[in-house]
Amino acid sequence: MEELHLPPIDYAAIAPLLLVFGAGCVGVLVEAFVPRAWRYRVQVPLLLAGLVAALIALISVADKRVSTAGGALAIDGPALFLQGGLVALGIVSVLLIAERRVERGGAFVAQASVVAGTDSDRRQSSQPGATEVYPLTAFALGGMMLFCAANDLVTMFVALEVFSLPLYLLCALARRRRLLSQEASVKYFLLGAFSSAFFLYGVALLYGFAGTMSFTGLREAAAEAGSEDTLLFLGIAMLSVGLLFKAAMVPFHVWTPDVYQGAPTPVTGMMAACTKLAAFGGILRVFTVGFADINLDWEPILIAVAIATMLVGAVMAVTQTDIKRLLAYSSIANAGYVFTGVLALSEEGVAGTMFYLVAYGFTVLAAFAVVTLVRDADGEATHLSRWAGLGRRSPLFAGLFTVLMLAFAGIPLTSGFTSKFAVFSAALGADQVTLVIVGLISSAVLAFPYLRVVVLMYLSEPAEDTPTVSLPGVFTSLALVIGLVATIGLGVVPGPVLELAEQASSFIG
Amino acid sequence: MDGYLGGYASLGLLLIAAALLFVVAFGANRLLSPRNPSGAKTTTYECGIDPVPGDWAQAQIRYYVFAYLYVLFAVESVFLFPWAMVFDRPGFGVVTLVEMGVFIAVLALGLLYAWRKGVLRWT
Amino acid sequence: MADVTTGEQIVFWILAPVALGGAIGMVAARNAVHSALFLVCTMLSLGVFYVVQAGAFIGVVQVIVYTGAIMMLFLFVLMLVGRDASDSLIEVLRGQRMAAIVLGIGFAGLTATGLARGLGEVETEGLEAVNAVGNVPAIAAELFTHYVFAFEITSALLITAALGAMVLAHIERRKGERLTQRERSRARFAPGNYPAPKAGPGVFATSDSVATPALLPDRTIAERSLTDVVRIRELTAAEARPKGTDRR
Numbered sequence: 001m002e003e004l005h006l007p008p009i010d011y012a013a014i015a016p017l018l019l020v021f022g023a024g025c026v027g028v029l030v031e032a033f034v035p036r037a038w039r040y041r042v043q044v045p046l047l048l049a050g051l052v053a054a055l056i057a058l059i060s061v062a063d064k065r066v067s068t069a070g071g072a073l074a075i076d077g078p079a080l081f082l083q084g085g086l087v088a089l090g091i092v093s094v095l096l097i098a099e100r101r102v103e104r105g106g107a108f109v110a111q112a113s114v115v116a117g118t119d120s121d122r123r124q125s126s127q128p129g130a131t132e133v134y135p136l137t138a139f140a141l142g143g144m145m146l147f148c149a150a151n152d153l154v155t156m157f158v159a160l161e162v163f164s165l166p167l168y169l170l171c172a173l174a175r176r177r178r179l180l181s182q183e184a185s186v187k188y189f190l191l192g193a194f195s196s197a198f199f200l201y202g203v204a205l206l207y208g209f210a211g212t213m214s215f216t217g218l219r220e221a222a223a224e225a226g227s228e229d230t231l232l233f234l235g236i237a238m239l240s241v242g243l244l245f246k247a248a249m250v251p252f253h254v255w256t257p258d259v260y261q262g263a264p265t266p267v268t269g270m271m272a273a274c275t276k277l278a279a280f281g282g283i284l285r286v287f288t289v290g291f292a293d294i295n296l297d298w299e300p301i302l303i304a305v306a307i308a309t310m311l312v313g314a315v316m317a318v319t320q321t322d323i324k325r326l327l328a329y330s331s332i333a334n335a336g337y338v339f340t341g342v343l344a345l346s347e348e349g350v351a352g353t354m355f356y357l358v359a360y361g362f363t364v365l366a367a368f369a370v371v372t373l374v375r376d377a378d379g380e381a382t383h384l385s386r387w388a389g390l391g392r393r394s395p396l397f398a399g400l401f402t403v404l405m406l407a408f409a410g411i412p413l414t415s416g417f418t419s420k421f422a423v424f425s426a427a428l429g430a431d432q433v434t435l436v437i438v439g440l441i442s443s444a445v446l447a448f449p450y451l452r453v454v455v456l457m458y459l460s461e462p463a464e465d466t467p468t469v470s471l472p473g474v475f476t477s478l479a480l481v482i483g484l485v486a487t488i489g490l491g492v493v494p495g496p497v498l499e500l501a502e503q504a505s506s507f508i509g
Numbered sequence: 510m511d512g513y514l515g516g517y518a519s520l521g522l523l524l525i526a527a528a529l530l531f532v533v534a535f536g537a538n539r540l541l542s543p544r545n546p547s548g549a550k551t552t553t554y555e556c557g558i559d560p561v562p563g564d565w566a567q568a569q570i571r572y573y574v575f576a577y578l579y580v581l582f583a584v585e586s587v588f589l590f591p592w593a594m595v596f597d598r599p600g601f602g603v604v605t606l607v608e609m610g611v612f613i614a615v616l617a618l619g620l621l622y623a624w625r626k627g628v629l630r631w632t
Numbered sequence: 633m634a635d636v637t638t639g640e641q642i643v644f645w646i647l648a649p650v651a652l653g654g655a656i657g658m659v660a661a662r663n664a665v666h667s668a669l670f671l672v673c674t675m676l677s678l679g680v681f682y683v684v685q686a687g688a689f690i691g692v693v694q695v696i697v698y699t700g701a702i703m704m705l706f707l708f709v710l711m712l713v714g715r716d717a718s719d720s721l722i723e724v725l726r727g728q729r730m731a732a733i734v735l736g737i738g739f740a741g742l743t744a745t746g747l748a749r750g751l752g753e754v755e756t757e758g759l760e761a762v763n764a765v766g767n768v769p770a771i772a773a774e775l776f777t778h779y780v781f782a783f784e785i786t787s788a789l790l791i792t793a794a795l796g797a798m799v800l801a802h803i804e805r806r807k808g809e810r811l812t813q814r815e816r817s818r819a820r821f822a823p824g825n826y827p828a829p830k831a832g833p834g835v836f837a838t839s840d841s842v843a844t845p846a847l848l849p850d851r852t853i854a855e856r857s858l859t860d861v862v863r864i865r866e867l868t869a870a871e872a873r874p875k876g877t878d879r880r
Contacts, residue, residue, distance in 0.1 A: 009781075028619070031622055136792065139791075158786055577705070587696060608783070616791065
């Protein structure tokens with residue numbers, strides 16, 4: 001019997017991860033033992049405290065560049081930056097999820113197991129929402145943080161599942177339009193399960209090819225094999241399907257509008273900000289650490305994917321009449337812009353991508369926060385025609401939304417401009433001229449639906465039934481302020497964060 | 510009877526013996542028993558209450574939780590099985606106990622939650 | 633390529649037809665429960681194949697998790713959805729089904745030829761070295777050292793799933809929502825409620841099924857014997873005929 005030894009684990013480096021997962025586990029305990037009336041008051045501070053502690057832990061290990069737990073985790077620059085972004089965006093998402101003022105009892109249903117539309121469902125409409133959403137959110141965020149740091153395929157797959165499963169569940173818990181929400185959840189779950197299967201198949205083939213799961217091992221094996229190995233390319237293709245699905249890239253984007261529309265709006269915001277960030281964290285690591293040396297072989301296909309994503313997202317956004325679907329297609333197009341940064345395959349590209357993800361996350365969260373506020377008797381009024389004349393009814397929120405829309409459109413002095421500039425200049429630096437041209441065309445097309453919403457809000461007469469903008473509670477106000485400050489702050493003085501991203505842009509291993 | 514497959518040979522023989530026993534028992538029953546088929550004997554009940562139309566009833570969704578809890582522990586057993594084979598390796602003792610302890614503790618949280626929600630009480 | 637032993641060949645030629653037959657049966661069976669059982673058959677055969685090919689661990693997992701736990705969930709969902717439930721045959725998107733078939737076959741063909749090309753002349757490498765200490769201990773040694781973090785995080789996955797099953801399938805009754813025995817008793821004898829059981833089929837009824845309403849002397853249906861759970865059913869003449877159980 002040979003001796004076995006546990007590989008050394010750098011607990012300081014993975015403390016942020018452990019804190020978030022710990023918050024989730026304690027959250028489950030709270031669900032089990034704290035009386036119902038107190039759960040909300042315990043869960044929200046608990047989760048926020050866990051996330052803030054994780055953020056502090058991240059700052060304290062910001063200079064670490066280690067590979068730990070037997071090489072399964074790479075706590076390097078990109079991992080730490082993306083984890084920081086995830087925790088920050090996660091805090092804002094939790095603020096939106098915890099809001100209970102705008103809608104009595106919050107955006108989540110009290111008991112999802114009660115059949116929608118029955119008498120008992122009507123009876124529970126005034127009860128406070130389920131508090132299981134907080135541990136679920138904690139697990140989702142923890143999984144995403146792990147996904148950005150996973151340094152081998154097995155850990156990455158487990159992380160993928162850990163963050164996907166809570167999201168499938170959260171999608172099904174909307175208080176209003178419950179059937180739509182459940183349908184969204186089933187769609188997301190089925191397609192997500194398919195994409196995970198593809199991912200796993202890819203992992204199996206890559207292991208068969210290289211005999212190792214670690215990205216560094218894959219890189220060495222790939223460099224040795226040259227470009228003729230079928231297993232390697234089938235493996236990369238299948239792995240990409242799983243990753244591109246999570247990032248909502250064309251042609252794996254079809255779930256996005258339906259799920260974004262059906263899910264409770266705070267969850268939609270979290271998916272648009274955090275899930276996208278995590279997915280691109282994984283994509284960055286796979287393509288820049290694992291397969292960068294053989295990029296000539298897969299790059300043309302992924303360039304085609306990026307172009308299709310930018311164009312389809314922008315064109316489809318023009319035709320939308322529902323604000324949540326519009327934002328969904330816009331998020332698809334934005335995934336295309338982020339991907340141009342990835343395809344630059346340079347440290348500049350990595351920095352630009354990471355900056356873009358964080359900047360876009362704050363803006364999109366604020367946009368969804370506004371969506372939660374525009375309501376009528378039936379809940380959120382998401383149809384665009386209902387937004388006509390909103391500028392006259394509530395100039396403050398219309399103005400706020402206008403700023404966010406301008407940021408999406410990439411107007412200077414907003415984060416939308418600086419982040420697009422960061423990825424496109426990185427792509428230009430890597431001679432990806434086609435991508436940049438298509439990106440600019442797509443941005444121009446995409447500006448149209450954004451500006452149409454603005455025009456609709458200001459230049460139309462308010463109708464009789466124009467919904468009112470609810471007064472936001474403390475949580476939503478805070479989320480809005482953070483989102484707005486980040487959007488304008490990263491637009492006016494992008495320097496510090498961009499510098500941070502640049503310092504953190506090299507992977508280890 | 511040696512080599513890799515040899516170890517499984519006794520298992521295979523046992524399976525074959527079991528199958529034979531089954532065939533012999535039911536075959537003998539078939540050969541020896543008197544049989545007098547009639548239409549009445551094929552009805553669901555020869556006496557008592559007539560069955561109501563379908564022979565199938567929809568299961569209640571709430572039993573799904575039990576099915577699921579079973580899966581949870583089936584998956585746990587998959588990890589316990591290899592663990593049981595290495596936990597006494599030299600140099601590995603306490604560490605591996607802690608590893609498995611953490612894993613089971615987290616799973617036990619799930620069971621604790623289910624218990625507190627009253628799933629385990631039969632009403 | 634390693635030599636295939638006689639024992640392995642015998643097992644293969646016995647179980648391969650079983651596995652294949654199960655797979656075909658699963659697709660072809662009309663009854664969904666039969667389909668599931670055919671699938672069990674295939675999965676068990678695969679489990680034996682794994683064991684025979686020196687993958688004892690995956691063989692055991694195949695039996696415990698897939699054939700045991702996952703198939704149980706399968707059957708459960710079948711019982712939930714309905715054995716007789718079938719898909720609607722209306723295409724929401726025109727030509728979608730045809731496109732799906734063509735693309736599916738295309739994808740399968742592409743993957744199969746790719747794999748055949750990639751794996752055609754691959755030698756097994758390092759299998760003996762890995763399995764030297766035994767298949768399961770070798771896997772355990774990897775799992776509890778290199779992949780220990782992934783292993784621990786799997787517990788987060790399982791607990792999420794437990795939370796999810798509870799949130800989506802368990803209705804929690806608050807205190808006071810559940811009627812006590814005393815309240816039930818009071819409700820039963822409250823004015824306006826008929827405390828006795830529902831009337832049985834009665835003297836004039838043609839059958840003693842719970843689906844058959846009781847008949848009053850004037851051959852009208854006794855309202856009180858109806859439940860809203862069981863649908864009323866008129867028995868056919870054949871069903872109402874004496875069963876002949878009294879005769880020899």
